[in-house]
Amino acid sequence: MxxxxxxxxxxxxxxxxxxxxxxxxxxxxxxxxxxxxxxxxLWTYLRNLKPSQFDNLISPAWDPHxxxxxDLSSLIALGEAQSGVVYHxxxxxxxxxxxxxxxxxxxxxxxxxxxxxxxxxxxxxxxxGSNDPLPLTxxxxxxxxxxxxxxxxxxxxxxxxxxxxxFRECPQKMRSRHIETSSHLLL
Amino acid sequence: xxxxxxxxxxxxxxxxxxxxxxxxxxxxxxxxGSNVSDDQIDSCNGEGEDxxxxxxxxxxxxQANVAQYYSSTSTxxxxxxxREWIFTFVSHVRAMRTLQNHVKQLSRGPDLIIKFYLVxxxxxxxxxxxxxxxxxxxxxxxxxxxEPEAVANACIMKFEETIRSLRGLQKSKPNDxxxxxxxxxxxxxxxxxKALEQAGQSEVPVVPSKLxxxxxxxxxxxxxxxxRDASSATKEPPKEAQxxxxxxxxxxxxxxxxxxxxxxxxxxxxLDGGLEEIAKRTKDKRLQELIAVCSLPxxxxxxxxxxFVTAATATRxxxxxxxxxxxxxxxxxxxxxxxxxxxxxxTMLHCEATPRVELRVY
Numbered sequence: 001m002x003x004x005x006x007x008x009x010x011x012x013x014x015x016x017x018x019x020x021x022x023x024x025x026x027x028x029x030x031x032x033x034x035x036x037x038x039x040x041x042l043w044t045y046l047r048n049l050k051p052s053q054f055d056n057l058i059s060p061a062w063d064p065h066x067x068x069x070x071d072l073s074s075l076i077a078l079g080e081a082q083s084g085v086v087y088h089x090x091x092x093x094x095x096x097x098x099x100x101x102x103x104x105x106x107x108x109x110x111x112x113x114x115x116x117x118x119x120x121x122x123x124x125x126x127x128x129g130s131n132d133p134l135p136l137t138x139x140x141x142x143x144x145x146x147x148x149x150x151x152x153x154x155x156x157x158x159x160x161x162x163x164x165x166x167f168r169e170c171p172q173k174m175r176s177r178h179i180e181t182s183s184h185l186l187l
Numbered sequence: 188x189x190x191x192x193x194x195x196x197x198x199x200x201x202x203x204x205x206x207x208x209x210x211x212x213x214x215x216x217x218x219x220g221s222n223v224s225d226d227q228i229d230s231c232n233g234e235g236e237d238x239x240x241x242x243x244x245x246x247x248x249x250q251a252n253v254a255q256y257y258s259s260t261s262t263x264x265x266x267x268x269x270r271e272w273i274f275t276f277v278s279h280v281r282a283m284r285t286l287q288n289h290v291k292q293l294s295r296g297p298d299l300i301i302k303f304y305l306v307x308x309x310x311x312x313x314x315x316x317x318x319x320x321x322x323x324x325x326x327x328x329x330x331x332x333x334e335p336e337a338v339a340n341a342c343i344m345k346f347e348e349t350i351r352s353l354r355g356l357q358k359s360k361p362n363d364x365x366x367x368x369x370x371x372x373x374x375x376x377x378x379x380x381k382a383l384e385q386a387g388q389s390e391v392p393v394v395p396s397k398l399x400x401x402x403x404x405x406x407x408x409x410x411x412x413x414x415r416d417a418s419s420a421t422k423e424p425p426k427e428a429q430x431x432x433x434x435x436x437x438x439x440x441x442x443x444x445x446x447x448x449x450x451x452x453x454x455x456x457x458l459d460g461g462l463e464e465i466a467k468r469t470k471d472k473r474l475q476e477l478i479a480v481c482s483l484p485x486x487x488x489x490x491x492x493x494x495f496v497t498a499a500t501a502t503r504x505x506x507x508x509x510x511x512x513x514x515x516x517x518x519x520x521x522x523x524x525x526x527x528x529x530x531x532x533x534t535m536l537h538c539e540a541t542p543r544v545e546l547r548v549y
Contacts, residue, residue, distance in 0.1 A: 011197035011198060011200070015196065015197045015200045104204045105204075107201055107204060
């Protein structure tokens, strides 16, 4: 997983996702019109999240690029009345933000996992770093504990109808073969 | 393929998010380290593939390319495998919440640890494995002498110790990964069984490796126990361990005929403990191999095959089940979560409740 997300193509995928402009997302909203995407799995998952859990998933506090922070209540607002609708013109930006934040948080978690495992360049070379400390199980467990909710969230989002629709409607740049391939590898 | 400065842009973008931990160079993170060329990295991502090819075939080719790295660096692969075992194990005991390093306080040695571990696995199997239940169980087992957290922690340490000893195998047979991984499994199995024997089979009965003709076992080395009534345990497997009824011919997997229904049946049989019986019935070598490596008591299903395209297809189909009506018909307590896939085409399915199913494709 670590290797996958730190591949340049995966990084490019995340980068390009994050760089989709607000104007482009507005274009997606217009394309959607009154179209409503039902996604009970995603909606149920989001509805059952406590605000604090959601905040942990998106971790806006450490966002250095000022990315759009998704709003949980906006995402689930229509679902109650419309039987699990999550993705529609009013949630495009929030859904997009949720996806990016989850991916970034996932990358962050995997990087921390790598640290806990003491992974580094040349770690497998016994001649190098022979005095390095062994990984501590307690560190690994803590990171894994932190990672699990993110993985769960990412899993739900990446297997959602909403994501499929979102990618179809996203700007052409996101649909390039390169990026599509990396998205398969990443997700 | 983007220019180097574009790649650097990508890396610069994500670096602030992972500032706590240094982001390893992509090349360094790949097996083969800096010897991996950019072209090889590109090939992982489908560069040069036919535009019209089906997407899963494209992915399978990419995975096969990555697998070639592994086949050329088998030592790394083994290390990676072991690390993932630890990862899996750590995930498994996550529910146990190892809190303190009280291992030194243990007075009864690793036998008790393994025994507890297997008890906990059985408890998970029975879907009654809350941490509170486990704590109660440990206190009963140890008559309150040992803190439950210490036992849980020691479980991990014991497992890591086993893993470390297994790494010695890498040097002895460096060119045969399959042999080494199989040997590793056998070593773990033997270690667990030996520990169980020392712990006393009167308390923790184990299904004998050679069962009477016509009787199915429940998995290699997997104990059958009911610690809620330890006194009732005998050398004979309890009723629940007796042969699992499997409709004849229903589970014959041949070639690529892994239909969704068949795979769903496989999951069911796995849950019912009839995996070895399936292995006897199936004519599919790969499935036999899959089942044969289910040797760890932490309920791991492993697909080990050299055919990457087939493996990718099997994985895809397995995953398809999880979103199909067939899966809907499976018991509700089965809550599979796809927790991640890697470029090594390792797909792990985390079963939130019980038991854990991990599908690995090499």
